[in-house]
Amino acid sequence: MKTLTSGEIAKYCDVNLRTVIRWIDSGRLKGYKLPGGGNNRVKEEDFLAFLQDNELPIPADFQSKETRVLIVDDELQVAKAISRVTTRAGFKSVIATDPFMAGALLTSFKPQLMTLDLSMPGVNGYDIVKFARHDYDDKSLKILIISALGEEQRQQALDLGADMSLPKPFSNKELLNTIESLLVK
Amino acid sequence: MKTLTSGEIAKYCDVNLRTVIRWIDSGRLKGYKLPGGGNNRVKEEDFLAFLQDNELPIPADFQSKETRVLIVDDELQVAKAISRVTTRAGFKSVIATDPFMAGALLTSFKPQLMTLDLSMPGVNGYDIVKFARHDYDDKSLKILIISALGEEQRQQALDLGADMSLPKPFSNKELLNTIESLLVK
DNA sequence: ACCATTTATGACTAAAATGACAAATAGGAC
């Protein structure tokens, strides 16, 4: 859990330290005091809530950083190829070559986009889509199906909640266009 | 009885180690010194009391009282049998029947104990142990291998970082004893 | 016994809290 000092907040808000302390004392900004002699600390989440409530500009440090992409493909070559494209496009990319890693990275890395190979041995890609849509809390996650399987199978994944599908093989340009169309905000 | 070092407390409170030592020296935070050269230890209960007394935020690790158990087994019957035992013993139990769920639940449910079936089709249990020990941040996670495979395979998992192993089939009593021995604080 | 990591300590520097007071700002009334 990250916390901020009154001085840090003063810099972020471009106000005097004295003012921040008064905000905290008056309860406008939620904080707590260290045992020592009462130095203030504010939880990052409370600070962000404070900024939002008062419609203050959000400092760059707290802007949601780079867009994250999780690449799920058991063929490392393919995964790396995708990763090159996404990384070059400015996304932070992580590769999962087995379903366990995929699950672990989905809930810890929290990507905005997941590319998913449907035809992984021993894995049911449909179940992954189902999980992401039913048991996973970030509904804004974009799922891009990448598969050598036929149109029918890819459509089935879309029906389950995937956002788009791309047949293998694909060109880098196709891939990039598809991803960027999914990630427009 | 679980104890904390000054460094751990520093991290939990997001404060410098030096400051924690001063809190202890001044008596604000109750602790005791090891015989060696005076390294500090603080009882978990004293730390929690300290947090409460000073209205400090309680770290996530100390939030939920209940101990969480993740059961990874593709055979739902077996998983449910384990779940019955752990639930009855007072643990909060969750079942993952495929590796993707297992990964997702490990990093979101954040169990203190994971039971792991080595012989799941299409999944390499060893990779899961490796992931948990190398790429997962909670090193205090206990891993209990449950497998019908031979002693040798189970030993291999232990070598990779699992904490204990139990051959299939097992009695409820064996299971419970093993789990509780892993979770003693 | 050895090593890497963590912790303790003192001295010092940096940062924060506080009160009193000055300056700036916002909103009304004219």
Next chain:
DNA sequence: GTCCTATTTGTCATTTTAGTCATAAATGGT
């Protein structure tokens, strides 16, 4: 616009608390 007033914010000096650094010691693991 000007004047007035209430509220908020900034400044300053001082005291207290927290962080940094270097070094020595202890701890944990192999």
